[in-house]
Amino acid sequence: MSKHVQNVVIVGGGSAGWMTAAYLSKALDKNVQITLVESSNITTVGVGEATFSTIKVFFDYLGLQEHEWMPKCNATYKMGIKFVNWNAKRQHFYHPFQRYEVIDGFDISEWWLKIKKNQEAFDYACFLIPWLCDNQKSPRYLDGQVFDDKVQNEFSSQQIAKKNILNNLKIQYPYAYHFDANLLARFMKDYAMRRGVKQIVDDVIDVKLAEDGSIDHINTKEHDSINGDLFIDCTGFRGLLINKALGEPFISYAESLLCDSAIAMQLPSDIQKDGINPYTTATALNNGWVWNIPLYGRSGTGYVYSSAFVSQEDAEKEFREHLGEASDNCKASHIKMRIGRNRNSWVKNCVAIGLSSGFVEPLESTGIFFIQHAIEELVSHFPNKSSNEELINSYNKVIADCIDGVRDFLTLHYCASDRADTEFWKATKHDIKVPENLREKLRLWKNRLPNNKSINPKFHGFESYSYSVMLLGLNYMPESSLPVLEHIEDQNARAAFMAIQEKANYLSATLPSQYEYLTHVIKSQ
Ligand code: FAD
The missing domain is CATH 3.30.70 (Alpha-Beta Plaits)
Known part of the structure; x- marks a missing residue:
């Protein structure tokens, strides 16, 4: 009998189930049979339509070009998130998919505190993207060229072929996508089934365990029982396999994140x-x-x-x-909403991916990012039929660190905001549990903005510029600029601010609107 996994059974046909099926059908060779069981009686959650910029790596890995899938999923580009009414002054701000420029060794945001704080909003001064958002621009010209010269090369087919793991990414993609969740699941399903994934439409009514506590097989209402070497639980908040059958506990984040x-x-x-x-x-x-x-x-x-x-x-x-x-x-x-994560998302021969694994409110659109991350990590930790303990421990740690890291980042969105006008907003200041390491960092960030050394070093998808943007937007910022900047000439910083302004004007004048660009793509099919 082969020691290799030959039968993978995915239960659940929402975004998580079909994204997993599509990815595994590409990543694993034809000797592995992938079967996906989905119910026609239990609906998918049907939301999850805004993504994170690293989703591009997922489509690139599958070899899918934007013109092939975007029109079929009513997709649009997303260059950032506009936060409205999150601070006491009710000023809006953007969290763009764009890193800060570094001027004379310091993030341009530090220079903003010194030179521009009382004149111009930080996001419009430091980034191009807020201007493009206000003007409803497409991130691409009609010939397909991406507006950001720094990353344009990364969109070439040679570069796309080289990279497929999101935490190895060297660049910040300037955009993510919005798409219709149901259409995306259907698109992924067609992709996966073309590559040999078998679909069974039926309800799983029972999960049978073997003597060692692993899953032996599942029973369905109308089909025979289904055996597998590896089971992937994509049953959403139900956690049918991981929680109900295997009894893995769920750790709630309710003390830190109040929205449920x-x-x-x-x-x-x-x-x-x-x-x-x-x-x-x-x-x-x-x-x-x-x-x-x-x-x-x-x-x-x-x-x-x-x-x-x-x-x-x-x-x-x-x-x-x-x-x-x-x-x-x-x-x-x-x-x-079930907010939190499983103690372990991989138990015995069952891996939970999607809402069955963990979820935080969709404030930074991280649900699909968690799915992508889990699938990639599953491939890199792919097991044998036996003796996988260390692999499983390693996988569980990486997944827990990622979801916990996002919990902390979202907690910051609430506790750092100076809005406290209703009972809910007051509770976000006084009643929520701010994880100790975040509390400590917040003291530091009152004196200097976050940098790569001061944020959570464990991979959770967010870089220091995102922390800095949120703090500036929420009005949680240092009283004054870094003392050392008083000892450095500021002409390079002034020139950089000027260059951003000029580039923003140029791009706003020359890029097509998002409507124009997407309509052009649809018409050219
Ligand atoms: P589901 O969509 O719930 O799918 C579960 C599947 O399991 C279904 O196919 C169901 O039929 C099947 N199933 C269940 N029980 C059985 C059974 N007994 N037998 C057979 N099949 C069964 N993420 C983002 O990235 N961006 C967002 O903007 C975003 N917004 C969100 C907003 C809200 C309010 C919520 C709740 C989530 C949001 N998410 C977002 C998360 C995102 O929606 C999910 O991560 C994504 O849809 C994946 O869901 P899923 O496939 O895990 O679960």
Whole structure:
């Protein structure tokens, strides 16, 4: 009998299940049979439409070009997140997919504190992307060239072929995507099935364990039992295999992150008239915040709130008031969110990926990033049929560090904000648990902005510039600039600010709008 894994069984056909099936069908050779079982009675969560810029690596790995998949998934570009009403002054700010320039050894944000703080908003002074967002620009010219000269080369086919692991990335991609979650799952399904993945539509009604506690087989309602060497639990918040069958405990983040509920809605949009914003919006309300994700043809929106502070009915009322007439006749779906992670996402011969593994509120669009990260790590830790203990421990540590790291980063979004006008916002200042290492860092960051040495060094997808942007936007910043900058001439910094301004004007004048670019891509098919 072969010691190699020959049968992989994925349970669940949401984004996690089909992304995993697609990726594994490419990563593993034909000797491994992949079967995906999905229920036609239990719906997918149906949200998860804004992504993180590293998602590009996933599509590149599958060998999929934007023109092949974007039109089929009503996808648009996302160059960042616009945070609205997150600070006491209710000024908006962007968290762009763009690193800071370094001027004379210091991030340009440090120079902003010295030269520009009282004149210009930090995001417009330090980055190009806020200007492109305000002007609804596409990140690509009509000939396909990406606006950012520094990374343009990375989009060439030779470069794409070379890289496939997200934490080895040397560059910051200037954009991510928004897409229709159901259409993406369907696209991934077609891709995976073309590569030999077998689909079974049925309900899993029972999970049978072997003597050693691993999963022996699953029983379905209408098909025979299904055996496997490795089972992947993609059953969403249910955690049917990992939690229910194997009994792995779930660690809640409720003490740090208060939001536990969401109301999702799809809104019609007139993109020809109104254009398409190349960013996700996160607007703070009284008891949480609202996402807006513009797709090609409609937008997705949702209110993420804390049920400790508002009832379901009042939250929907507040949400509809916020949306105004746009929400008339739109159906709202209420979702209870399980916030936290499994103690271990890999137990025996079962790996949980997606919502069954862990989830934090979608404030930085990390759900699909967690899926991508988990799949890549699974491939690099791919097991034999036996003796995988060290591999499993290593996998579990990497996954836990990543999700915990994002929890801390999101906690910062709340505790560093100076907004405290409602019971919910007051609780984010006084009642939440701020992890000790973050608390310590926050003291430092009141004196100097985060850099690579002061943020959490474990891979969790966010770099120091993201921490710095959030602190500046939330009004949690040093009182004065770094003392050492008083000893360095500032002409290079001034020239850099000027160059950003000139480049922003040039790009705003020459790039096509996102609507124009995407319509051009669709028409050229
Ligand atoms: P699901 O979509 O719930 O799929 C579960 C699957 O398991 C279904 O196919 C179901 O039929 C199947 N299943 C369950 N039980 C059985 C059974 N007994 N037998 C057979 N099949 C079964 N992520 C982002 O990256 N960006 C975002 O903007 C974002 N926004 C979000 C907003 C909200 C409110 C929520 C809750 C999540 C959001 N996410 C976001 C996360 C994202 O939606 C998920 O990570 C992603 O959709 C993956 O879900 P899933 O496939 O794990 O689970």
